[in-house]
Amino acid sequence: MSTLESYLDALHQGVFQVVVPKAVVTEPLGPDWKRSPINVPSPETVASYRKGQYHAHETVSEYRVHMDRYDPEKNPIMHLVDDAPLLLMIHETMETIFVTGRDATRRGPRQRLADQQMSWRLRMGLGAVLLAIGAVLLLLTLYETVAVFAVLLPSFVLLFGLLTMIKGVRQRDRKEHADGDIVRGGMLAGAGIVLFVLWELYLLLILLILAVWFFSSAVVTLLRVFRKRGSLTTGFWYTFGLGVSSLALGVLAVTLPEELVELLLSLLAGIVLMSGGFLVLDAYGLRNAARLMGAGG
Template sequence: MTRLDDFLEPLDRGIWEVAVPKETVTEPLDTGWKKSPINVPSPGTIACLRKGRFHVHETEDEWRVHLDRYDPAVHPLLHLIDDAPLLLMISDTFMTLVADTKRTGIRRTADLLKTQRFIWHEQVLAGLLLCLVGIFIISNPFSFFRSLVEQIIPLTIICLALFLLVRPLRTRLPERYQAIDISRGMGILGAGIFAFFLPLALWILLILGILAAWMIASAAMLLFRVAKGRHAVPEGFYSRMVTGIVSLVLAVLLFVSPAGVIGLLVWVLGDITLLLGITLCINGLRLRRWMNPVTAGEAGR
């Protein structure tokens, strides 16, 4: 009887990641493993779970586990700065989307149809819509940024507030939790309404301040570890060194040419949106092709 935890000892000896074939794990994951809602994207990942600093990416055939430097439940800011710097999140998102467009392996159609959330034409339509949005963002980065901070962000905050306010009425939560949801919802609703009246200049200062602090802190921690030598950077010495240097350069450019850096980041967002749309279109068309043999087989019965 083997558990996933039985294979994780190499991580304590400086190994960055262990890949454990699923057939070697005979016991289900214990209750200490919790679903991780936000993760740096990686190709082939079905789900992500955490257990303290252990972070597992589940794929079709294996568990890929690495050891984060900080537990996000205990040190969320340090985890964001060191384990998930902004440039790493952007680059891994690009690589994951590109890998998805090139993916050839697939579970059998019968299994796919059980787990597929949208039928193929809905994926294609959603992909085309995202492609159009991505093209608009790339073509009009500053117009989109203005709409983002003056309309999209406040509306998103208000929608979150309404969800928290409505949830107690739709669920049978204990009265204490209902009061917590309502109080949080009212506070977030007030923040959303207030956000509508924030001037654009203040939004820019706020976003620039957050980005600069994030990138400077990430650069400092990454380069400090790089200076200690390879043993301090098991996840990749040169990749983390480049990430730290580029983060520092971008942070400096935020003060030298803030409009240019904002335009660059919005352009990257547009590229990611466009690539996501292309990925959905390709996957939708593949799904159609995979469904054809099943449809033909059922028609012949």
């Protein structure tokens, strides 16, 4: 009988990540492993679990486990600053989208059908929606950045609040859930209305938070580079580049905030466009696979 924990000693000896095949883990994950709903995207991940500083990404055939420096439940701020700086999140998100999309386009017809979780029409539609959202976001970034914060985000919050309220009203038979949805929806809708009026204030708050996040991540990362130069699990140059880039973005947040906003919105638009493009390509491949299988059957 072996647990996942019995294979994680290397993480305490400077190894960044341990890959454990599911076949060798004979015991199920214990109750201390809590499913994590919010994570930086990772290729092929079907679920993510945390146990203290341990963070496990589950794939179809294995567990990929690394150890965070801070437990997000006990110290969420330092976890965000040190374990999940914004640049790392953006890099890993784009890498995951690219790897997932590339692997999707390389599947054979039979594998595509075996792995299919939704119809190609639904994937095509979702991809088209993402492409449209990405294109609109990119156009707004290039020509009317203010509209993103003055109109788009407040509208999204207001709409989400109204939809939550409607969900609560339609589920009146489950009173405890319905009342909660109505209250939460009302608060979100109210927040959306406030954002329409005070969009400049919340934009300033966002920039302040970003500046503090960037500078904090830069200081922590660069201090680690100089203190542990020869024992960095992610490599000297990668860690040094991450720290310097965070410092540069922090300076940009203070000196050229408008340019920083445009840069971050452009990156967001790029991520959305990449996601939509790969979904459309995958849907096209699924459609061809379905036609081939139909012709063969």
